[in-house]
Amino acid sequence: MILIGLALVLLAIAGAPLFVVIAASALWGFQQAGVDLSVVSIEFYRIAEMPVLLAIPLFTFAGYLLSESSAPSRLVRVTRALIGWLPGGLAVVALAACALFTAFTGASGVTIIALGALLFPALREDGYEESFSLGLVTTSGSLGLLFAPSLPLILYAIVAEQSNAGAAVSIDRLFRAGLLPGLLMVLLLAGYSLWRNRTRRVPLATMSWREVRGALWEAKWELPLPLVILGGIYGGIFAVSEAAAVTALYVLVVEMAVLREIPLSRLPAIMRQSMVLVGGILLILGLSLASTNYLIDAGVPAHLFALVKAHVTSQLTFLILLNLFLLVLGALLDIFSALVLVVPLILPVAAGFEVDPLHLGIIFLANMQLGYLTPPVGLNLFIASYRFERPITQIVRATVPFFLILLVSVLIITYCPQLSLLLAGEPGGGGGR
Amino acid sequence: MTPSDQTLWQRLDRFGRGVENALLMVLLCALIGLASLQIALRNFGGGGFVWSDELLRVMVLWVGLFGAVAASRDDNHIKIDLLSRILPERVNRWLRLVINAVTAIICGVLTWCGERFVAGERAFGSTALDGLPVWLLQMVIPIAFGLMAWRYAVFFGRDLRSLARSVNR
Numbered sequence: 001m002i003l004i005g006l007a008l009v010l011l012a013i014a015g016a017p018l019f020v021v022i023a024a025s026a027l028w029g030f031q032q033a034g035v036d037l038s039v040v041s042i043e044f045y046r047i048a049e050m051p052v053l054l055a056i057p058l059f060t061f062a063g064y065l066l067s068e069s070s071a072p073s074r075l076v077r078v079t080r081a082l083i084g085w086l087p088g089g090l091a092v093v094a095l096a097a098c099a100l101f102t103a104f105t106g107a108s109g110v111t112i113i114a115l116g117a118l119l120f121p122a123l124r125e126d127g128y129e130e131s132f133s134l135g136l137v138t139t140s141g142s143l144g145l146l147f148a149p150s151l152p153l154i155l156y157a158i159v160a161e162q163s164n165a166g167a168a169v170s171i172d173r174l175f176r177a178g179l180l181p182g183l184l185m186v187l188l189l190a191g192y193s194l195w196r197n198r199t200r201r202v203p204l205a206t207m208s209w210r211e212v213r214g215a216l217w218e219a220k221w222e223l224p225l226p227l228v229i230l231g232g233i234y235g236g237i238f239a240v241s242e243a244a245a246v247t248a249l250y251v252l253v254v255e256m257a258v259l260r261e262i263p264l265s266r267l268p269a270i271m272r273q274s275m276v277l278v279g280g281i282l283l284i285l286g287l288s289l290a291s292t293n294y295l296i297d298a299g300v301p302a303h304l305f306a307l308v309k310a311h312v313t314s315q316l317t318f319l320i321l322l323n324l325f326l327l328v329l330g331a332l333l334d335i336f337s338a339l340v341l342v343v344p345l346i347l348p349v350a351a352g353f354e355v356d357p358l359h360l361g362i363i364f365l366a367n368m369q370l371g372y373l374t375p376p377v378g379l380n381l382f383i384a385s386y387r388f389e390r391p392i393t394q395i396v397r398a399t400v401p402f403f404l405i406l407l408v409s410v411l412i413i414t415y416c417p418q419l420s421l422l423l424a425g426e427p428g429g430g431g432g433r
Numbered sequence: 434m435t436p437s438d439q440t441l442w443q444r445l446d447r448f449g450r451g452v453e454n455a456l457l458m459v460l461l462c463a464l465i466g467l468a469s470l471q472i473a474l475r476n477f478g479g480g481g482f483v484w485s486d487e488l489l490r491v492m493v494l495w496v497g498l499f500g501a502v503a504a505s506r507d508d509n510h511i512k513i514d515l516l517s518r519i520l521p522e523r524v525n526r527w528l529r530l531v532i533n534a535v536t537a538i539i540c541g542v543l544t545w546c547g548e549r550f551v552a553g554e555r556a557f558g559s560t561a562l563d564g565l566p567v568w569l570l571q572m573v574i575p576i577a578f579g580l581m582a583w584r585y586a587v588f589f590g591r592d593l594r595s596l597a598r599s600v601n602r
Contacts, residue, residue, distance in 0.1 A: 014515075015514045015528070017511065018511050054490070242472050249465050271457055276507075279502070280501065280504050280511045336511065
């Protein structure tokens, strides 16, 4: 048994597709337990029984399409016109624009490619140091993970609901729970950016109403999108899958028919690219439904809880250990795999230490956001290194201060549950669907 | 491999890619269209149709699985790539050989599981979407895993050939 486990871990770090490792462990477990193996397919078919999943292909496609258009440059222009006149304004522009864009495009690294490529040269032109600019842009690539309607938030709610460990996690409560922690991250990073550039004496740009009007007018087609979608979701008017459908249809019509920035011949490739990502996520989700089912049948979460309970007595110690564990996890696994594999196991344990499942979700995702910046597999590091043609080591060094700021905010998020729970509202209440 | 074999192979590959793209496009457009239509009907047309919810959910499964098949074509699945960056190319080639073999085998087993599942449902005779036998919708599971198994078997064969060539040399 240990041998098989070891072989699977070895396969995983050797670069085998993760779904293969998950499938193999589920198949082997059910085989040992004498269960008919068609159970793996039965579990996989549960993908077709979750209405919320509809949001994943629709949002992913909309995000890919947006990042191929000139929407990123319009977004930068609007944000710049509105807050670019502040001291250190462009750095804050970068943070705000990236956070909004990442929330809408999931966390697949497209932010660095679509926005970072615009912001990095702009920052350099405005006289920000190279190391600061690189770090800022690399870090911003995953900022906004905690804002609706980001895919990881949706996926956490789905996984938590599937593993039915006590309290239900409704998506709209989770969306509201992410607001303050997400803002905290943006504010701390903005504060650091201002402090770091406090001695820079460049003449400030002046706020020009003309530029504001021009920028808003240029972005008139995309502007309603965040307003309608975020308003609809946070206001509890839309279900997530409805918001996703509206977003996908709207973006498709606007970018392809109204603005015509993307040639029709590009569309199949964009659709394919986005569905490859969706396929990768759903494949892992479906197979991990099977492997999780086996683990629950085998009583692994209960054993795990007993084990942790034997060594850890207070909630505080548990949270410290959780942070450490998630840091390592985030450094090794991508956010989607980590979500579907680990959340079902730690949810019941966290519940035993009276950690609210909403709070756990925010802690989990905030930690995973750090994982985008930690070697050896931090996605943002590789994308930034590739996009800006700088060696990985330089990127890592540039992101260190930003990483530390984010680490501080993760600790605040972890040890102040109120931050996550204040806006979430009562279970069942809050007017959401 | 003769040059004409190679072009045949390339043509097949292009053809397969085209079929995948077309299928993904049709599914995704249908998904967007149906989901939007459903909202419109729910708000303005009194309810929509009974089985649109179910059809949408099944289409998500289909688009996901064909997306996964498309990911297999370029070996573009989510993975932890820790060792290949450190190990020398010689070792990596052997590792890839093993990984492609294991992937093909596991996908083969999943295909077999899928077939058993579908056969079971077929015998049971349950229906979905207003009378359609449900096993028809579920066929996508063995089909997709079968295609992935085939894809990785091809990768395995390719690696084996190139390894054999480098050993002979």
